[in-house]
Amino acid sequence: MLHSEFAHNRPMNTPINGAIPADAAWQRTGKLWSSLKEVCDLLRIPPSAAVIADSDTQFQHVQFKAGQRIHTIGQPFDVLYVVNSGFLKTVMIDVFGNEQILSFPMKGDLFGVDGIHGRRYESEAVALTNCDVILVPFKKFTALGKAHPELEAAIYGVMSRELIREQSMVTMLGSLSAEARVARFLVNLSERFSELGYSGKQFNLRMTRHEIGSYLGLTLETVSRTLSAFNEMGLISVDQRAIDIKDFNALKTLRRLPPSRTRNKEKQALASAAALASQRAVA
Amino acid sequence: MLHSEFAHNRPMNTPINGAIPADAAWQRTGKLWSSLKEVCDLLRIPPSAAVIADSDTQFQHVQFKAGQRIHTIGQPFDVLYVVNSGFLKTVMIDVFGNEQILSFPMKGDLFGVDGIHGRRYESEAVALTNCDVILVPFKKFTALGKAHPELEAAIYGVMSRELIREQSMVTMLGSLSAEARVARFLVNLSERFSELGYSGKQFNLRMTRHEIGSYLGLTLETVSRTLSAFNEMGLISVDQRAIDIKDFNALKTLRRLPPSRTRNKEKQALASAAALASQRAVA
DNA sequence: CGGATGCTTGATTACTATCAAGCTAAGTGG
DNA sequence: CCACTTAGCTTGATAGTAATCAAGCATCCG
Numbered sequence: 001m002l003h004s005e006f007a008h009n010r011p012m013n014t015p016i017n018g019a020i021p022a023d024a025a026w027q028r029t030g031k032l033w034s035s036l037k038e039v040c041d042l043l044r045i046p047p048s049a050a051v052i053a054d055s056d057t058q059f060q061h062v063q064f065k066a067g068q069r070i071h072t073i074g075q076p077f078d079v080l081y082v083v084n085s086g087f088l089k090t091v092m093i094d095v096f097g098n099e100q101i102l103s104f105p106m107k108g109d110l111f112g113v114d115g116i117h118g119r120r121y122e123s124e125a126v127a128l129t130n131c132d133v134i135l136v137p138f139k140k141f142t143a144l145g146k147a148h149p150e151l152e153a154a155i156y157g158v159m160s161r162e163l164i165r166e167q168s169m170v171t172m173l174g175s176l177s178a179e180a181r182v183a184r185f186l187v188n189l190s191e192r193f194s195e196l197g198y199s200g201k202q203f204n205l206r207m208t209r210h211e212i213g214s215y216l217g218l219t220l221e222t223v224s225r226t227l228s229a230f231n232e233m234g235l236i237s238v239d240q241r242a243i244d245i246k247d248f249n250a251l252k253t254l255r256r257l258p259p260s261r262t263r264n265k266e267k268q269a270l271a272s273a274a275a276l277a278s279q280r281a282v283a
Numbered sequence: 284m285l286h287s288e289f290a291h292n293r294p295m296n297t298p299i300n301g302a303i304p305a306d307a308a309w310q311r312t313g314k315l316w317s318s319l320k321e322v323c324d325l326l327r328i329p330p331s332a333a334v335i336a337d338s339d340t341q342f343q344h345v346q347f348k349a350g351q352r353i354h355t356i357g358q359p360f361d362v363l364y365v366v367n368s369g370f371l372k373t374v375m376i377d378v379f380g381n382e383q384i385l386s387f388p389m390k391g392d393l394f395g396v397d398g399i400h401g402r403r404y405e406s407e408a409v410a411l412t413n414c415d416v417i418l419v420p421f422k423k424f425t426a427l428g429k430a431h432p433e434l435e436a437a438i439y440g441v442m443s444r445e446l447i448r449e450q451s452m453v454t455m456l457g458s459l460s461a462e463a464r465v466a467r468f469l470v471n472l473s474e475r476f477s478e479l480g481y482s483g484k485q486f487n488l489r490m491t492r493h494e495i496g497s498y499l500g501l502t503l504e505t506v507s508r509t510l511s512a513f514n515e516m517g518l519i520s521v522d523q524r525a526i527d528i529k530d531f532n533a534l535k536t537l538r539r540l541p542p543s544r545t546r547n548k549e550k551q552a553l554a555s556a557a558a559l560a561s562q563r564a565v566a
Numbered sequence: 567c568g569g570a571t572g573c574t575t576g577a578t579t580a581c582t583a584t585c586a587a588g589c590t591a592a593g594t595g596g
Numbered sequence: 597c598c599a600c601t602t603a604g605c606t607t608g609a610t611a612g613t614a615a616t617c618a619a620g621c622a623t624c625c626g
Contacts, residue, residue, distance in 0.1 A: 092450055096538060098458040102450055114450060116443035122450065142439070146429060156425070159442045160399035166449035167375055167385055167397060167405065173456035174500035175381040178582065208604065217457035219583055224606055240591080240605070255379060256581095461614065491572065505614055507574055523573070523622080572623080579616070590605075596598090 033058040034084070034134055036144065042082050042108045042134070045154040050147075057144065060135045070125040070133065077115025079135045083107050086131030087206040091214075092123045101215040103165075104128070104207060107196055113162055128206045173217045176255075181216040182226040183254040186236065190245055201248070205241040316341040317367070317417055319427065325365055325391045325417070328437040333430075340427065343418045353408040353416065360398025362418045366390050369414030370489040374497075375406045384498040386448075387411070387490060390479055396445055411489045456500045459538075464499040465509040466537040469519065473528055484531070488524040 036057040040047040061084065064070060070081060073093060088105045102123060105111045114122040116138065145152030172181060194200030205212070209220040216223070230236045235251055237244040245251065319340040323330040344367065347353060353364060356376060371388045385406060388394045397405040399421065428435030455464055477483030488495070492503040499506070513519045518534055520527040528534065 092454050094451065094454045094458065098454065100454040100457045102453060113443060114447050117440045117447055122447050142435065152425065156442070157400045159439070159446070160396060163442070163446050163449060164397050164400055164405050166446060166453060168377065169453050170385060170449060170456060171375050171377045171381065171383040173453060174383045174497070175377065209606095210604080214457070220605080221584080221607085222582060225582095228606070492574095493572080502615055503573080504575085504616080508614090511574070567626105569626095570624085572621105574621075575619090577616100577618085580613105581615085582611105582613085584609100584611075586607100586609085588605105588607085590603100592601100592603085594599105594601075596600100 032061050048150050062133050064127040064131045066127055066129050068127050071121045072124045075121050077119050077121050079137050080112040082134040083109050084132040084134050087128040088125055089128055090123045090125045101211055178218050178222050179226050180255050183251040187252050202244045315344050331433050345416050347410040347414045349410055349412050351410050354404045355407045358404050360402050360404050362420050363395045365417040366392050367415040367417050370411040371408055372411055373406045373408045384494055393441055461501050461505050462509050463538050466534045470535050485527045
């Protein structure tokens, strides 16, 4: 009970494991500063010897409670954010006022990059759970790039990675069915949890059906129905926010629910004709 | 008329103007090298005095014929590309083999950025028309960034701009109807043409309906029907690839075709009931 | 002048959104 | 501690948008 975010997350992700200690009591004892090496590790940037040695450079942590806003659209940009713990969402709002969730950053993820171009954030970021976030002043970051050439390359690499992520979102929204999108969403979450050392099979969603729907370009009802369908098919078991993945591979390769639907034309035609006939009989 | 692409494009964009000579002498007299300043201008990066003065740094041009591939997926990355003239498409292919068009680069656009992260291109780029493209070796580019700090900031800015572009694609695919997507596509093209000094009202599409559909997450039939609908509504006039925008503002604010569709429930209910009744009468 | 591509249009299907209740879980205040 | 409220989730019925299937037409090219 003395814990905090990590504790707050851990038991939710691995409800099996009952006895996780030292949940990072950040709210009392939380880290306030991180070294350059720690930030690199979080971002999965291989740190060079020079970077490891650099202990002068420190980055500040900030804590947010669930529901709090980290930055808003239009707010002047000067820092990038790296998630140390907790879950967030980033949201863009288009000219018509349509809200669209763009990402669900979690530990090790970078956000705020869209502020670089216009010196203002183009999206807003909101904490879904209590969060611990590291502030990375952009100026400081690029200045460090000059001192450490490999670091500079890595910065470009991280930005490129974000771009690729967006590109695959576009591909998904442009070409996958509702079921395939939800399946991919689960697979992605699962893989990200696994990479962080949590269970990739059992975890708790941190977002509402509405938020999932916004992220995937679907309504909350379609998300709910699709999860229920996966449940009935035995691919997952789902109870509210709790997910248990039963057949990872089936999810990974799923394209759409009805197997092929290509070779049963006549049957369908007959069936619908019959249905029509009976309808008319009734009427 | 000693120039080249501009001449080459112009007649297609402004078919009104019948007498443009010397199309595309680029194949004979095309520029082979550009200075750093010229590249900055193309990319809309404000060049500093130092950049303007730098005439040692030169970037090579390469010409491609329509249909030729500039780079493929998986090919080792080492250069970024800046379009000097012509039109291209970039395509990503997902795990299931779905093809998705991600962008239609034209003069002043940068592509190849997705190769930075994994040192391999994640997408492929194909020329839709004859093209003149400038090769920007990434190493050289970042090295220049060190010499010219404002240039480095601009590089980050350009990458951030690309990210924002992708984000708005996601928002569009996630929340707009077919008509709204096609409308936005036309508006975007129009604005880009205008910025380049071409007519934003009358222009020729360089891509097929299929390619537009792939870009917008729609089928080619839906694209065709939507253009026809806009035509009938008087928003545009369309004949094959030739587009003439009649009501730019209507396109810009269009959300979906049927005006509101919110306040005519009863009418619709009655109508469909009537239809059903007559159907049954027939049967 | 075919043949091939690409475009349009029509008919039909089906997927997903919308509308509409219930239901569950988690607080909240008496 | 227990109604009571509220936000979130599920499920059903229905409707509408866009995909699919299917011709026919236009344009371009060799």
